[in-house]
Amino acid sequence: MAKRSVPEINAGSTADIAFLLLIFFLVTTTMDVDTGITRKLPPPVEDNDEQADVKDRNVLKILVNSHDMLLVDGKPGNVSTLKDKAKDFMTVHFNNDQYPEVKEIVIEELGDKKIWVSKGIISLKNDRGTSYKMYINVQNELARAFNEMKEEASTEYYGVKYTQLVDDAKVKVINKIVPVRISEAEPEDRGGGL
Amino acid sequence: MSRFKTKKGKGSPAINTSSLPDIIFMLLFFFMMTTTMREVTVMVKQDMPGATEVQKLQRKSLVSYIYIGTPKDSKLGTTARIQLNDVFANVDDIPSFIVSEREARDEADRTFLTTSLKVDGKTTMGIVSDIKQELRKSGAFKINYSTKKLRDMVDR
Numbered sequence: 001m002a003k004r005s006v007p008e009i010n011a012g013s014t015a016d017i018a019f020l021l022l023i024f025f026l027v028t029t030t031m032d033v034d035t036g037i038t039r040k041l042p043p044p045v046e047d048n049d050e051q052a053d054v055k056d057r058n059v060l061k062i063l064v065n066s067h068d069m070l071l072v073d074g075k076p077g078n079v080s081t082l083k084d085k086a087k088d089f090m091t092v093h094f095n096n097d098q099y100p101e102v103k104e105i106v107i108e109e110l111g112d113k114k115i116w117v118s119k120g121i122i123s124l125k126n127d128r129g130t131s132y133k134m135y136i137n138v139q140n141e142l143a144r145a146f147n148e149m150k151e152e153a154s155t156e157y158y159g160v161k162y163t164q165l166v167d168d169a170k171v172k173v174i175n176k177i178v179p180v181r182i183s184e185a186e187p188e189d190r191g192g193g194l
Numbered sequence: 195m196s197r198f199k200t201k202k203g204k205g206s207p208a209i210n211t212s213s214l215p216d217i218i219f220m221l222l223f224f225f226m227m228t229t230t231m232r233e234v235t236v237m238v239k240q241d242m243p244g245a246t247e248v249q250k251l252q253r254k255s256l257v258s259y260i261y262i263g264t265p266k267d268s269k270l271g272t273t274a275r276i277q278l279n280d281v282f283a284n285v286d287d288i289p290s291f292i293v294s295e296r297e298a299r300d301e302a303d304r305t306f307l308t309t310s311l312k313v314d315g316k317t318t319m320g321i322v323s324d325i326k327q328e329l330r331k332s333g334a335f336k337i338n339y340s341t342k343k344l345r346d347m348v349d350r
Contacts, residue, residue, distance in 0.1 A: 015211070018218035025222060029229035034251040034310060036340040044330045066318075128320030132313045133243040135322070136341055143247035186327075 037139055042184075058100040060089045060122045064138060066129025079137050086145035090181075092116045109173045110157060117177060125185040142182055149178045230254055236312075237270075238263035238277050243315040244344035251338055256306050258295040260288070262321060263314030274317045276325065285321070288328040312340045 062082070063071040070077035072085060093099035100120035107113050122142060126135055147162070154162040154174050165171050238261050251257055261277040276283050278291045296304050309329055313322055329337060 014215035022222040025225045031229045035248040035343045036338040038338045041335045130319040132317045133315035136243040140245040
């Protein structure tokens with residue numbers, strides 16, 4: 001008797017099965033990349049009296065009211081000029097009362113190099129009626145100011161753009177030289193918003 | 195035996211399709227790797243503002259989302275609402291939401307948990323501030339304001 005061979009399984013439908021799976025995954029999944037502005041919230045303060053005393057000249061006050069209008073350091077401001085103003089404020093100015101105090105920090109990674117940094121803080125306060133869009137615009141402009149300063153510091157000390165720094169230690173050094181100092185005050189309800 | 199000769203060789207030969215499943219499987223695996231599952235059905239309007247200084251959200255498995263906006267269904271009102279997972283929620287529900295999100299993650303990863311705020315551009319800051327206060331109280335300090343990426347502010 002001749003040896004009976006095992007009949008081959010028909011694999012013609014494998015493609016159809018794979019197609020079904022493929023279409024299922026195409027429908028149920030998304031490919032969108034989430035982008036956004038990352039911020040770190042401060043830990044809650046137990047006591048309001050405990051708030052740190054900061055000298056007036058060290059703070060750039062930015063207020064956004066419920067009509068989405070800006071008040072920068074007591075004067076009406078504009079989003080388009082905000083970046084330059086913030087950058088100018090955070091740059092080191094020696095012996096000038098109009099600008100924040102400066103302090104010297106030592107960067108060990110750069111061979112104990114001494115660098116002057118500004119003690120300035122940007123204080124952002126918004127009303128409950130401020131639109132989210134305006135708030136993001138302001139946050140974006142402030143982020144732009146800091147990013148530009150980081151870029152400048154990076155090209156000065158490492159000769160490459162901040163975004164092209166691959167070494168984590170170098171990124172940390174730049175963040176030490178240009179700390180993102182944005183402080184957000186507790187919100188206030190003045191404009192009768194929601 | 196040549197009597198049984200078939201009519202082979204007359205028409206064009208059939209294309210070999212035995213590698214088709216492999217190709218399709220490759221595509222399937224590509225899509226499985228690059229995409230993420232849609233977890234919730236968003237029930238609020240989401241027209242997010244644009245920004246230029248955006249960062250990509252790293253490690254999506256460590257991100258919890260809070261959706262804020264006016265309901266898509268106008269029967270549910272015209273004021274901004276908060277959506278957690280698949281339900282509308284109040285500001286008071288945020289701490290328990292954060293706790294459950296934390297519980298769902300690996301213990302070593304819990305400190306890296308980011309909260310992504312997906313807020314409609316027309317929303318007022320009041321509700322966003324309330325949420326931020328709750329997040330501060332719950333210890334979820336890392337937040338991300340979800341925005342569209344613009345190349346230039348001229349696009350605005």
